[in-house]
Amino acid sequence: xxxxxxxxxxxxxxxxxxxxxxxxxxxxxxxxxxxxxxxxxxxxxxxxxxxxxxxxxxxxxxxxxxxxxxxxxxxxxxxxxxxxxxxxxxxxxxxxxxxxxxxxxxxxxxxxxxxxxxxxxxxxxxxxxxxxxxxxxxxxxxxxxxxxxxxxxxxxxxxxxxxxxxxxxxxxxxxxxxxxxxxxxxxxxxxxxxxxxxxxxxxxxxxxxxxxxxxxxxxxxxxxxxxxxxxxxxxxxxxxxxxxxxxxxxxxxxxxxxxxxxxxxxxxxxxxxxxxxxxxxxxxxxxxxxxxxxxxxxxxxxxxxxxxxxxxxxxxxxxxxxxxxxxxxxxxxxxxxxxxxxxxxxxxxxxxxxxxxxxxxxxxxxxxxxxxxxxxxxxxxxxxxxxxxxxxxxxxxxxxxxxxxxxxxxxxxxxxxxxxxxxxxxxxxxxxxxxxxxxxxxxxxxxxxxxxxxxx
Ligand code: GAP
Numbered sequence: 001x002x003x004x005x006x007x008x009x010x011x012x013x014x015x016x017x018x019x020x021x022x023x024x025x026x027x028x029x030x031x032x033x034x035x036x037x038x039x040x041x042x043x044x045x046x047x048x049x050x051x052x053x054x055x056x057x058x059x060x061x062x063x064x065x066x067x068x069x070x071x072x073x074x075x076x077x078x079x080x081x082x083x084x085x086x087x088x089x090x091x092x093x094x095x096x097x098x099x100x101x102x103x104x105x106x107x108x109x110x111x112x113x114x115x116x117x118x119x120x121x122x123x124x125x126x127x128x129x130x131x132x133x134x135x136x137x138x139x140x141x142x143x144x145x146x147x148x149x150x151x152x153x154x155x156x157x158x159x160x161x162x163x164x165x166x167x168x169x170x171x172x173x174x175x176x177x178x179x180x181x182x183x184x185x186x187x188x189x190x191x192x193x194x195x196x197x198x199x200x201x202x203x204x205x206x207x208x209x210x211x212x213x214x215x216x217x218x219x220x221x222x223x224x225x226x227x228x229x230x231x232x233x234x235x236x237x238x239x240x241x242x243x244x245x246x247x248x249x250x251x252x253x254x255x256x257x258x259x260x261x262x263x264x265x266x267x268x269x270x271x272x273x274x275x276x277x278x279x280x281x282x283x284x285x286x287x288x289x290x291x292x293x294x295x296x297x298x299x300x301x302x303x304x305x306x307x308x309x310x311x312x313x314x315x316x317x318x319x320x321x322x323x324x325x326x327x328x329x330x331x332x333x334x335x336x337x338x339x340x341x342x343x344x345x346x347x348x349x350x351x352x353x354x355x356x357x358x359x360x361x362x363x364x365x366x367x368x369x370x371x372x373x374x375x376x377x378x379x380x381x382x383x384x385x386x387x388x389x390x391x392x393x394x395x396x397x398x399x400x401x402x403x404x405x406x407x408x409x410x411x412x413x414x415x416x417x418x419x420x421x422x423x424x425x426x427x428x429x430x431x432x433x434x435x436x437x438x439x440x441x442x443x444x445x446x447x448x449x450x451x452x453x454x455x456x
Contacts, residue, residue, distance in 0.1 A: 001342060003278040010278070010340055011206055013351070017412050019043065019336070020207065032203030032211030034329075039412055042361035042393070044214075044332050047246055048193055050359060051216045051326070054242045061188035062218070063178050067170025069195055070151060070161045075169050078301035079294060081146060085165055088117050089143035089201050090124070092131035100201045101140040104129060113262040117142055145198040147211075163197035167215045168323060170194070172294045175221070175306055186308055186319055187222035187231070193328070205279045207329040214328035219290075221319035223310065228268075228289060228322065235324045236271060239285050243273070247356045248334045252276040253284070266293035275334045284334055285326040292318040335359060339413060352438055353413030362395040364416035364455060365409045371398040380420040383433060383448060387418070390452050410438055416455060424448075 001009070014020040019040035023033030036044055056062045076082050088101035101120045102112035108129055112120055120140040123129075131137055147163040164170065171190045178190055193216045203209050220235070222228065236255070244250055258270040268289040275284040295318050299306040307316040339353040357363060366384040368376035377398070388394040395414065397405050402419060409417050417436040423429040423445075432445045435454065446454045 006337070006340065007206070007278040009342075009351075010336060013340075013411060014040065014336075017408075019412075023212075032200055032209070034207050034210065039361040040332075043335070043355070043359060043413075044328060046359040046361070047331055047335060048214075048216065048328060050246055051242065051328075051331075052191075052193065054238070054245070055216070055218060055324070056191050059189065061184050062191055063182055063184070063189070064191050064193075065171060065174050065178065066194065067167070067174060067192060069164050069197075070149070071164060071169065071173065073160050073162065074301055075173060075298075076146065076162055076165075078297045079169060080297070081162075081165060082144070085146055086142040086144050087201055088112070088120055088140045090120075090140045091138045092133055092135045093138050094135040095131070095133055097131065097133070098201055099131065099137075101137075103202065104131075104137075143199075143201060145200065147197045147199050164195075165198050166196050166325075167192045167194045167217045168219060168325070169294070171217065171219045172298055175219075175295060175298075176304060179308065186310075187220060187226065189218050189220040191216075191218045193217075205277070205282075207333050208277065208279070208282065210329055213330075215325060216328055216331075217323065217325040219294075220322045220324070221308070222322070223308075224292065224317055224320050228320065232269060232271075232287065232289060232322060235287055235322055239273060239287060239324055239326070243285070243331070243334070245356065246331070246335050246359050247354070248275065248284075248331075248338050252338065254281060256283075264288075264290075264293075266291050275330075277333065278337055284330050285324070287325070288323045290321045290323050292320050294321070295319065350407060350410055350441075352410035354439055355413040355415070357415050360413045360415055361393065362409075362412070362414045363391050363393045364418055365395040365397040365405070365414050366418045367397050367402065367405055367420070369402060369419055369421040375425060376420055376422070379424055383418060383420060383451070386448075387451065387455070391455065406436060406441075414438060418451070 017039060018037035021035045021037055022029045023035050024030045056064050090099050090101040105112040105120060110123060117140040124137050146165050149161055149163060150159045151161045152159050171192050194214065195212060196215045197212050200209055200211050203211055240250060240253060243253060252275055254274045256272045256274050263270050268291060270288040272283045273285040274281045295306045308319050309316050339355045341354055342351050344350055364387060366380055366387060368380035370376055384394060384396050406417055415438045419434040421434060424433055429445060432447050434443050435446045436443045
């Protein structure tokens with residue numbers, strides 16, 4: 001199966017089985033937005049929980065915050081987002097459709113990473129590059145990606161706010177609050193998971209490039225004199241190990257270090273993990289050394305002291321930061337595409353999602369072999385209640401016949417199906433159930449009394 005077909009099959013499975021729907025679908029959609037359905041929400045939540053466990057609970061001196069999406073407009077003036085959070089935009093002069101100029105150039109093998117808009121315009125003219133519809137392109141312009149809104153009843157400029165384009169600034173503006181309330185010693189981190197918004201010129205590739213998405217970010221503050229290289233490598237390894245734990249194989253990840261010319265001027269080093277998505281190898285995570293740029297700017301604009309008192313040196317310092325970041329929607333897509341399997345032919349053909357157990361929307365499904373046999377249903381309900389109480393992520397499934405149930409549970413990535421059959425009720429196998437394994441379709445009889453430890 002080629003990669004394009006694979007992507008189409010995944011998108012169709014997502015809709016058919018309740019993982020992801022087009023945003024505002026009954027009104028024809030809204031570009032760059034997707035809604036997560038019942039199973040997609042559970043999968044996304046499990047990925048988020050796993051990130052919080054790995055990057056917050058399992059790390060010393062890590063503090064989670066949940067800042068407001070709407071922030072004082074001066075936050076974004078201070079960081080430079082108002083002036084320079086821009087993408088290069090170009091119009092098709094005939095259809096008026098808009099494109100990312102750097103993406104069009106990339107499709108012609110030209111790396112526009114470090115080019116100014118004037119340079120992009122010149123190269124488009126020189127090479128006679130046309131729009132995807134074959135028309136001439138206008139001059140390349142700067143387009144600010146922040147989504148502006150008004151807060152309160154006043155309509156003047158003081159009411160201007162923005163839907164935050166990154167969660168990171170909600171962390172920096174709370175640096176002092178966390179320091180004052182938790183009294184951490186350097187190095188320490190502040191983590192945040194939440195929505196971010198960017199008015200992307202060309203949202204595309206399913207949940208890869210969205211206008212509304214979710215980020216999971218950390219700012220890890222350390223003493224400016226502390227050597228940072230080993231710490232940087234540690235975070236890089238941690239990101240890779242976490243991706244591995246949620247089912248994204250290391251061999252599908254490629255570290256990309258931003259060259260000096262393409263890096264933000266304040267960053268000492270930036271390394272992304274790019275993942276082999278079916279539509280190309282593209283950015284999944286980032287890790288940046290942001291120096292003291294953000295704290296410095298917020299101190300300057302807010303007039304507040306955003307320093308740290310070093311007891312040993314008896315002086316105030318401005319910490320530097322390392323910033324590991326990942327988009328939750330991209331992680332979701334990487335997990336989904338890594339888990340997707342098709343095997344067998346004809347009647348034996350099956351599709352399954354080989355999610356690791358802790359990220360699968362349901363750990364197991366419980367079924368009576370036949371739903372019109374009250375004695376089977378009663379026993380199955382008992383087993384279901386027991387497992388549900390223990391694991392929570394347990395599904396009741398009595399739709400259609402057992403073969404179809406297995407196919408459906410395979411498609412939604414449920415690792416185990418537990419079936420209560422006649423043998424459960426009497427005979428030498430009384431008190432046992434059939435457990436069917438998703439990955440190799442094998443079956444095993446397990447005593448109900450051993451079921452919880454078996455599934456664990
Ligand atoms: N605070 C740093 C920052 O925001 P970024 O590389 O612009 O850096 C971080 O974004 C991560 O957020 C990316 O690695 C990506 O996973 C995710 N992301 C960025 N833009 C996105 C979009 N339009 N749709 C979905 N995810 C996005």
